[in-house]
Amino acid sequence: MESNRRWHDPEVEIFSNLITPGTCCSAEAYDLANRRWYRLDVDAEVQDEDWLSSTVAKHVREFYSANEKVPPWNTIKTTARGSPVTFETKPDGYVDRPITKSLSYGLEPTDKLPTTAFDQLENLTYISRSADRCTWHGKDCVFKRIEFDVDIKPIMTEIRIRESLINAIGSAGPADANAEMLRRFLVVPVLAVVIGKSKPWKPGTVAGILMPFAGQDLEILARDADLPLPITEHQLWDLVRGVRELGKCGVEHGDIKYWNTVLQPAEGEDASAKLVLIDLGSVAPGYDGDAKALGALLLWCLEHVPALRENQATMAKVDAAAAALAEEDFDTALESLSPADA
Ligand SMILES: Nc1ncnc2c1ncn2[C@@H]1O[C@H](COP(=O)(O)OP(=O)(O)OP(=O)(O)O)[C@@H](O)[C@H]1O
Ligand SMILES: [Mg+2]
Numbered sequence: 001m002e003s004n005r006r007w008h009d010p011e012v013e014i015f016s017n018l019i020t021p022g023t024c025c026s027a028e029a030y031d032l033a034n035r036r037w038y039r040l041d042v043d044a045e046v047q048d049e050d051w052l053s054s055t056v057a058k059h060v061r062e063f064y065s066a067n068e069k070v071p072p073w074n075t076i077k078t079t080a081r082g083s084p085v086t087f088e089t090k091p092d093g094y095v096d097r098p099i100t101k102s103l104s105y106g107l108e109p110t111d112k113l114p115t116t117a118f119d120q121l122e123n124l125t126y127i128s129r130s131a132d133r134c135t136w137h138g139k140d141c142v143f144k145r146i147e148f149d150v151d152i153k154p155i156m157t158e159i160r161i162r163e164s165l166i167n168a169i170g171s172a173g174p175a176d177a178n179a180e181m182l183r184r185f186l187v188v189p190v191l192a193v194v195i196g197k198s199k200p201w202k203p204g205t206v207a208g209i210l211m212p213f214a215g216q217d218l219e220i221l222a223r224d225a226d227l228p229l230p231i232t233e234h235q236l237w238d239l240v241r242g243v244r245e246l247g248k249c250g251v252e253h254g255d256i257k258y259w260n261t262v263l264q265p266a267e268g269e270d271a272s273a274k275l276v277l278i279d280l281g282s283v284a285p286g287y288d289g290d291a292k293a294l295g296a297l298l299l300w301c302l303e304h305v306p307a308l309r310e311n312q313a314t315m316a317k318v319d320a321a322a323a324a325l326a327e328e329d330f331d332t333a334l335e336s337l338s339p340a341d342a
Contacts, residue, residue: 001068004119004134008126010057014049022210028097029056033126034070035147037096044080078118080253086253092199095208100157101149102205103156105193112163116192136191136210143194145208146201149304157281158209161251162190168249185249186242186276188214188262215265218258222304229305231263231275233314236298237337239275240321243294244330254283256293258300295325295333 001007011033018027027040038056039088046052056076063071073087074095106115107283116136121143124132130151132143146155165185167175174180178189188211196207221229239261246253253260265269266272287293299322302315304310309315324332 001036002107002124004122005034005124007064010034010060011126012053012057014052017052019045019047027052029053030097031056031060032129036070037074039075039095040091041075041077042080048078059085059087059103072291072302095201099146099149099200100201101152103146103152105159105206106195110163112166113159113190114192115195116210118194118196119208121194141191142211142213143208143213146206150284154282155206156208157207159190159193162254162279164251165249182274182276184242185246186274187237187246188212188276188278207231211278214278215262217260217278221263222258227308230273231301233308233317233337234340235275236274236318237334238299239341240294240325240330240333240337243290243329244334247290247330252283253277253280253290254277254287256290256297258290258297261297289328291325291328291330298322298325
């Protein structure tokens with residue numbers, strides 16, 4: 001396991017399962033939570049991916065509970081009954097599915113963002129397939145990583161969008177472009193492009209991007225039924241304003257959804273909590289544009305935020321703003337909502 005990583009209960013996905021009909025199968029499994037590959041060989045034809053992934057997770061978990069470290073082995077051999085079981089350590093190249101492509105950053109004059117080495121990140125802890133929470137120079141951050149070849153393009157797009165927003169803010173703008181990116185566009189900035197020194201990345205190439213941890217996403221917050229979502233009309237107004245600003249700079253978010261929106265708690269004395277956007281630039285299939293997606297997000301908020309429904313007038317205003325956004329009319333949407341909570 002990466003030396004700067006904290007253990008997390010395994011989240012195993014099966015990436016391929018080579019079946020020899022009637023005889024055996026060999027599955028490639030990846031523990032996303034601890035970022036490690038395993039191979040599972042079974043002396044029977046097993047199609048059930050849930051069984052394969054839970055078998056790998058069970059053995060990795062059991063080893064960790066007994067030894068407080070990830071197993072030295074990377075290959076599990078067993079039967080369809082699950083016993084007996086033996087463990088083997090094969091060369092990494094035999095088990096890992098390598099990242100074959102790479103991305104360079106920091107050498108061109110147009111590369112505007114700072115870089116940092118992967119080993120400067122501490123306490124990496126799994127959030128999701130592509131994201132880890134971590135500490136960087138004492139700051140609470142998120143590392144969004146190139147985990148597979150398919151992640152290279154979206155990471156590059158995220159970098160280029162931040163660069164174009166920094167250009168839009170301009171050298172005459174506020175000195176702290178990252179704070180301005182949050183204020184003006186409601187977009188979480190990239191603090192640094194992370195450069196990998198060793199596998200799985202080609203040394204000296206991009207491993208991912210580092211952002212401030214901006215709060216929980218709305219999907220996670222909505223799951224906690226005991227805590228009503230504390231979203232206000234003012235926050236919705238501000239988000240609509242931010243997305244309109246993005247569009248004015250020629251930037252499309254491409255996937256405005258509740259799971260790509262985080263609620264950033266108030267920081268400092270005059271600041272208040274904000275809704276801010278993450279995961280920019282990769283346009284989702286069938287996406288209908290930012291305005292319509294934002295309208296749908298407003299309706300999602302009406303459904304999930306009791307405080308927005310309690311007051312008939314507020315509910316009507318959010319509804320009207322969503323209807324205007326469905327027509328891609330940002331101005332009417334902004335006029336419908338109040339810039340400050342009553
Ligand atoms: N800056 C951030 N602050 C707080 N949480 C974040 C931040 N960036 C990412 N996350 C969390 O990590 C999750 C995944 O990040 P993101 O949406 O950028 O990637 P994704 O391409 O959707 O990847 P995945 O397939 O892992 O969902 C988000 O849904 C959110 O919970
Ligand atoms: Mg996302």
